[in-house]
Amino acid sequence: MLLVNIGCGNVYHLNWINLDLVSSSPNVIAWDFRHGIPYDSNTFNVCYSSHLIEHFTQNEAKKLLTECLRVLRPSGIIRLAVPDLEAIARNYLLALERSLSGNIEAQADYEWMMLELFDQMVREFDGGEMGKYLSRSDLLNREFILSRIGYEAEQFWEKQREHLSGKPNLIKKLSSKKFGWLVQKLRIVIAKFLVLLIAGKESAKAFEIGLFRNSGEIHQWMYDRFSLAILLEECGFVNIRVCQAHESRIPDFNSYGLDVIDGKVRKPDSLFIEACKP
Structure with a gap:
C-alpha cells in the first residue's frame, strides 16, 4: 500500500512518502504544491494532509485537492484535517x-x-x-x-x-539548515536593504510584511464540515464522511501517530474528514 503525506511538517511516518514546502528531514521531500503533486496518476492508495489547505486560497486549495484525486488509485482514500471553523x-x-x-x-x-x-x-x-x-x-x-x-x-x-535556559545555539541552528535555505535568507536580507535604500522605510516595511504574508504562515481561508464536504465533492470525491481523530477507513491509521500521539489528539481544534476516489 502506497501512502503520501502532503504538507507533513515535522510530523511524519517512515512508511509514508512525506512532502512539504520546506524539508525538515532527509525523510521529507521538499516540494511546492502550487506546481501539483510530482507523481503519476493512480499512484497512491491513501493521501493525507493536516492543516495545509487553509494556507492556500480557495482556488489553490481546489487545484491541490484535484491533484490528490489524480494521484489516488480508484477507491483510494483522502484524509484531511483542518482548523474547524x-x-x-x-x-x-x-x-x-x-x-x-x-x-x-x-x-x-x-x-x-x-x-x-x-x-x-x-x-x-x-x-x-x-x-x-x-x-x-x-x-x-x-x-x-x-x-x-x-x-x-x-x-x-x-x-x-x-x-x-540558554540551550539554543545560533551556530548549531544555522548548521542544521540546508544551504538553499541560507541562500534564500541572504537574498531576502539584500532585497530588504535595496528596497529601503531606493524607496524608504515605509516601502521597506510594506515589502517585509508582504514577504511574510506570502511565506505560508497565514490562513487564506477557513472550513467547516459543510464547506469542506462541498469542496471535496466539487473536486470529484465520493463517500465523504466527517470523523473523529481516532476514526479512519485507512487500515492501521492510528499506528502512524499522525493525528493521535500517545493517546492524545495532536490538533484538537481540527475537523477531520475522509473521502474516496470513485
Whole structure:
C-alpha cells in the first residue's frame, strides 16, 4: 500500500512518502504544491494532509485537492484535517456569553478564541498575537488552550523553556539548515536593504510584511464540515464522511501517530474528514 503525506511538517511516518514546502528531514521531500503533486496518476492508495489547505486560497486549495484525486488509485482514500471553523465559532460564542456574565476565566477564553478566529489571517509577523499570548507568564486558561490546540501549545512552551535556559545555539541552528535555505535568507536580507535604500522605510516595511504574508504562515481561508464536504465533492470525491481523530477507513491509521500521539489528539481544534476516489 502506497501512502503520501502532503504538507507533513515535522510530523511524519517512515512508511509514508512525506512532502512539504520546506524539508525538515532527509525523510521529507521538499516540494511546492502550487506546481501539483510530482507523481503519476493512480499512484497512491491513501493521501493525507493536516492543516495545509487553509494556507492556500480557495482556488489553490481546489487545484491541490484535484491533484490528490489524480494521484489516488480508484477507491483510494483522502484524509484531511483542518482548523474547524464551526468549533471555533461555537467556542467563541460560548466564551462571549460567559464573559458577559462576569466570569473572569471566561474572559481569558474569550480573548483566546478571538485570536483563533482572526490572528492567523491578519498577522504581519511570525507567531502573531497568538505567540505573544502564549508567552505570557500569567496565563489564566492554560488548560483551555491545551484543550484547543494541544501539541502546538506544548511545542511552543517547550521551545520557550529552551530559550530561557540558554540551550539554543545560533551556530548549531544555522548548521542544521540546508544551504538553499541560507541562500534564500541572504537574498531576502539584500532585497530588504535595496528596497529601503531606493524607496524608504515605509516601502521597506510594506515589502517585509508582504514577504511574510506570502511565506505560508497565514490562513487564506477557513472550513467547516459543510464547506469542506462541498469542496471535496466539487473536486470529484465520493463517500465523504466527517470523523473523529481516532476514526479512519485507512487500515492501521492510528499506528502512524499522525493525528493521535500517545493517546492524545495532536490538533484538537481540527475537523477531520475522509473521502474516496470513485
